[in-house]
Amino acid sequence: MGEAVTPALSFEHVTKRYVYSHLGRDTVTRGIEDLDLAIAQGGALGLLGLNGSGKTTTMKLALGLLTPTSGAVRVFGAAAGTPETHRAMGYLPELPYFYPFLTPTETLDLFGRLSGLSAAELAERVPAALAQVGLAQARERRLSQFSKGMLQRVGMAQAILHDPRLLLLDEPVSGLDPLAISEFRALLVALRERGKALLVSSHSISEVERVCDRAAILVEGRLVRIVEQADWAGSAGRLEELFVETVRSHGAPA
16 A cells, blocks of 8 residues: 555644633633544645634634644644745635735735745746736736726735645635636636645635535534535535535524
């Protein structure tokens, strides 16, 4: 038997609790509880759940922005939140913010330098990334002139600029028109074909259905079900049915 391949991202019995202090009293709330989950290299996992289910906490733990209360989060086998793991991942937040007085080219140049790319690498990768997200013709326009959908494209360009092996995408099609959604979907499929791993958090279950090979359903901070692509393949809307069925069976309104 061959050696096991290290997962792109793993949560090993991870619990995150938030403690708030007010007037001498501590209030503890749960972010996620005993999350045990892994994404294979080249795999694509959709993260599904109602508001407050723990999706944002999960993303922040993977990025190293939060520290687990217990358990371990690893990126390609290394502890999350280190320079090494940051270089290995790209991140698209739900609401990316950029300096409005910059152009897409200037913005990517800034992010590329922060990521440690050389001038030669930037000269090659910036135009390529903008072309991949459909912004080649708008590369010298000020971001103050951009729509929300166009800013989302800039966000995607900065996420893929340094050629990461793992992409964390929070509502990647938010604000996009139908044509842009189709283009983004094709880009994500192409990235997967190049061996990139994807974690996609989205309320657009149909997009998860089209792009991912598995879906993890969170309810009130707990992972309650993993759905495999075979469970929804060939039946449009089936993943949404499974999601609604699952959250209702665990007492959550849907």
